[in-house]
Amino acid sequence: EVQLVDSGGDLVQPGGSLRLSCAASGLTFGSYAMNWVRQAPGKGLEWVSTIVGSADSTMYADSVKGRFTISRDNSKNTLYLQMNSLRAEDTAIYYCAKSYGSGWYHRLDYWGQGTPVTVSS
Amino acid sequence: EIVLTQSPGTLSLSPGERATLSCRASQSVSSSYLAWYQQKPGRAPRLLIYGASSRATGIPDRFSGSGSGTDFTLTISRLEPEDFAVYFCQQYGSSPLTFGGGTKVEIK
Numbered sequence: 001e002v003q004l005v006d007s008g009g010d011l012v013q014p015g016g017s018l019r020l021s022c023a024a025s026g027l028t029f030g031s032y033a034m035n036w037v038r039q040a041p042g043k044g045l046e047w048v049s050t051i052v053g054s055a056d057s058t059m060y061a062d063s064v065k066g067r068f069t070i071s072r073d074n075s076k077n078t079l080y081l082q083m084n085s086l087r088a089e090d091t092a093i094y095y096c097a098k099s100y101g102s103g104w105y106h107r108l109d110y111w112g113q114g115t116p117v118t119v120s121s
Numbered sequence: 122e123i124v125l126t127q128s129p130g131t132l133s134l135s136p137g138e139r140a141t142l143s144c145r146a147s148q149s150v151s152s153s154y155l156a157w158y159q160q161k162p163g164r165a166p167r168l169l170i171y172g173a174s175s176r177a178t179g180i181p182d183r184f185s186g187s188g189s190g191t192d193f194t195l196t197i198s199r200l201e202p203e204d205f206a207v208y209f210c211q212q213y214g215s216s217p218l219t220f221g222g223g224t225k226v227e228i229k
Contacts, residue, residue: 035218037166045158045166045209047218061217095165105213107156109177111165 002026002110004096009115016086016119022079022096022112030054030074033099035108036081038092038117048094049081053102064090086119093117123148123212125221133229140197142224144210149190151214157186157195160223161206169208170195200226 008020022034036048049070050059058070069082079096093114099106124147134140144155153173158166168177170186173193183198197204205228210221 044222045211045220047220050218059216100171104216105151105154107154107168107171107177107213108158108166108211109168109171111167114165 002098004098004110004112006094006096006112006115009094009117011118011120012086013121014087014119017082017084018086018117020081020083020094020096020115020117024077024079024098027098029072029077031102033102033104033106034070034072034079035097035099036070036079037095037097037108037111038090039095039114040089040092043092046092050099050104051079052104059104083117086117088119091117091119122217123150123215123219125210125212125219127208127210127221127224129224130222131225131227133227134200135229136200136202138200140195140200140204140226142195142197142208142210142226144188144193144195144221146191146193146212150193150212153189154212154214155186155188155193156211156213157184158209158211159204159206160209166209197226202228 003025005023035050051070067085071080095114096112097108098110128143155173157170160166174186
């Protein structure tokens with residue numbers, strides 16, 4: 001059974017940094033693209049970033065480009081999101097989500113439970 | 122960027138009734154790469170429908186999807202108590218991936 005466990009969320013001051021992790025099990029991790037999707041309090045879903053299975057290509061939403069970095073360690077079955085220069089508008093629950101395939105443009109078929117990030121002074 | 126507009130914002134229905142949710146795209150969705158997700162309070166989204174009309178693994182057949190191009194529909198044939206939730210559509214055919222604003226299906 002595929003399981004994704006998100007962690008690393010915390011309260012951080014504006015301008016601060018945080019690294020989120022997503023530990024995967026029950027799948028051949030490197031065979032799938034992985035994503036981060038966030039949800040601000042009481043709001044809808046917003047795609048943040050995608051990394052392909054081989055880890056050699058990434059995509060970002062304009063709202064986080066240049067501030068966030070997605071990465072993965074296929075030997076550890078773990079996905080990461082390094083978040084720098086955090087802003088109040090980055091406050092959200094962050095979900096990792098598995099893509100159905102290894103490249104771009106796949107449905108998101110499994111989701112982690114989410115980890116909350118609050119940016120506030 | 123493809124903007125997805127969902128309607129209505131809220132649907133008030135009774136168990137056993139039929140629910141029809143709409144998702145309209147600002148431009149054609151490539152290869153019908155349109156998905157529907159269900160989200161319950163405090164939980165992660167769950168994939169229901171992909172490719173506009175294919176049910177994901179384990180999804181009951183009372184859920185069905187249809188549409189192509191810019192107009193898509195999620196239908197729940199007879200609402201069960203566990204179906205009251207928020208539903209999001211998503212296009213995954215072009216970057217950036219985008220989601221609709223959601224439709225809340227609430228008990229009348």
